[in-house]
Amino acid sequence: MRKLVYYVGVSLDGYIAGPDGEWDFYPVGDDLMAYMNTQFPEVVPAHVRAAIGLEADPVRYDTLIMGRGTYEPALDLGIASPYSPLRQYVVSTTLGAVDHPDVEVVSEDPVALVRRLKAEDGRDIYLAGGGRLAAALLPEIDEMILKLYPVVAGAGVPVFAGGFRPTLFTLTGSRTFTGGTMVLNYDRA
Numbered sequence: 001m002r003k004l005v006y007y008v009g010v011s012l013d014g015y016i017a018g019p020d021g022e023w024d025f026y027p028v029g030d031d032l033m034a035y036m037n038t039q040f041p042e043v044v045p046a047h048v049r050a051a052i053g054l055e056a057d058p059v060r061y062d063t064l065i066m067g068r069g070t071y072e073p074a075l076d077l078g079i080a081s082p083y084s085p086l087r088q089y090v091v092s093t094t095l096g097a098v099d100h101p102d103v104e105v106v107s108e109d110p111v112a113l114v115r116r117l118k119a120e121d122g123r124d125i126y127l128a129g130g131g132r133l134a135a136a137l138l139p140e141i142d143e144m145i146l147k148l149y150p151v152v153a154g155a156g157v158p159v160f161a162g163g164f165r166p167t168l169f170t171l172t173g174s175r176t177f178t179g180g181t182m183v184l185n186y187d188r189a
Helices: 030-039 046-052 068-076 110-119 131-140
Strands: 004-010 015-017 061-067 087-091 103-106 124-129 141-148 169-176 182-188
Touching (some): 061 110, 061 131, 068 087, 068 124, 087 110, 124 131, 131 141
Parallel strands (some): 004 124, 061 087, 061 124
Antiparallel strands (some): 004 015, 169 182
């Protein structure tokens, strides 16, 4: 069965982005970038892959789920399919349809959507965020890959923006990069 994997960068105080969606304050060294480009090239937006010459087929994921806040910056740049060639689902009750065959806007319950996708054949499903969507999908998250950056944001978008719901995960791997950034792998306990 396919897994839902929450792969996300997070500050020491638990934010995935700043108050206005900023993420450029995260320090990304060359070794971390090389690791991400090798292990997860499909999570690098397509227009960024093109700009840096990263040509790679998807390694782990063939499907992506994101909230409107994660998707809109691409739309603002005129990019309808930011994670091509992945199938992309944008969970939103306010965004209209998008004219691209790889992108579907869904207003249905995200848990039902994930359960339907998990039942299909294919690779794992990448949860790109944001915090409210991750909180809604917490019962379905099978694995988390957290890029823990050595920075305190102070405010912003929390990694999970939802009610109190303690959920145990087990650390299955860790790796430290130049500058102190860590990649932590967790499986649902």
